[in-house]
Ligand code: SAM
Ligand code: SF4
């Protein structure tokens with residue numbers, strides 16, 4: 001009798017947390033139709049790449065990855081290879097895959113993940129390629145999901161973005177803002193709490209726009225939603241990202257100040273410190289406004305950690321503008337920052353602006369910025385030395401498994417040698433005394 005061997009899928013993801021969360025849904029959908037995950041593409045019957053296109057080099061990297069998959073397809077013509085996510089939404093990429101990568105069978109987007117079973121079946125039955133993405137972008141609720149961790153979960157609250165920052169491709173590939181219904185969000189989080197999840201991160205390109213697209217009579221905003229999530233029993237920590245400074249309301253700051261499960265951390269991308277550049281970026285706030293927000297946040301929420309995103313080398317950025325960025329970074333003293341060199345994305349306004357900054361100038365500014373960011377991060381971490389912090393344990397550190405990693409409420413990674421190591425420690429809160437602050441991590445000693 002022929003043994004029924006489960007088909008295997010290999011799934012790899014690039015990009016932001018929203019993309020990683022989409023991949024958790026893709027995994028759930030594939031497992032529901034009988035596929036099992038494999039960590040090696042060589043073993044797979046289907047390979048899916050969930051891609052990001054926020055920076056230009058990602059596109060070249062994708063083509064490199066696709067090239068590497070060709071020998072696998074040559075060896076096994078039954079193998080299905082699919083490309084999904086933001087890159088797959090770009091007409092230029094669709095074209096390139098159609099023309100130059102004849103062994104790619106399938107393109108899919110974040111909004112048609114639910115169709116994966118049907119698309120895979122059609123590719124198998126017809127032995128033809130499916131490279132068209134559907135135009136509709138409706139939120140699909142109740143999709144299967146396989147989450148990476150049992151104690152922490154991502155929950156999308158709003159899809160898309162309406163902001164059109166002049167450098168950014170995201171609104172073109174992710175579409176306009178669509179908020180999920182609050183009752184759906186709360187039902188999902190109640191379900192997660194019931195399964196033992198302790199921490200949720202609410203996701204959206206701009207969570208502060210949550211609810212603006214609901215009909216007038218049904219409006220609730222992000223602060224209201226946070227209040228509702230705070231009331232879910234069993235959820236010990238609530239995080240959210242990303243917040244746009246132009247939409248950060250006093251009401252939200254007051255809600256954060258109520259604390260409870262809402263963590264003392266805010267990721268508030270500033271991008272640049274020069275008003276001229278902020279205007280050219282279409283960010284719709286000034287450095288003064290940003291600094292006033294920082295002041296309000298620090299006054300209302302003692303110990304809040306502030307992190308940010310920064311871009312150097314935006315078209316027209318002069319040394320003086322860059323100095324404004326360094327100055328703002330010094331003034332705020334961020335706990336951490338993601339730093340990027342401006343990358344022109346075809347289709348965005350900034351890609352065709354005059355005065356593009358030479359690559360070597362961008363790189364020079366990037367390194368100078370990283371130095372300042374790291375110094376300030378280390379100083380902020382050193383200020384915590386001697387303090388007792390409650391951390392939520394993640395598990396053994398990858399580099400040195402004798403040490404375990406956990407996060408403070410302010411989202412700082414702490415490494416410590418646990419008194420009772422073991423897998424059951426993941427998702428447990430322990431108290432540690434911070435012994436050393438470094439640029440990216442803290443070291444601590446368990447005290448109970
Ligand atoms: N929605 C978030 C926000 O409002 O900032 C983040 C979106 S984006 C996925 C993450 C970060 O990538 C941005 O904050 C920005 O710093 C950076 N980024 C986006 N487009 C970029 C580009 N063309 N070049 C360099 N960095 C870019
Ligand atoms: Fe991109 Fe700006 Fe939207 Fe963030 S807010 S996703 S940076 S357009």
Ligand code: F3S
Pocket residue numbers: 014015016017018019051052053054085086087170173174
């Ligand atoms: Fe990349 Fe798409 Fe996220 S472009 S950063 S994966 S929204």
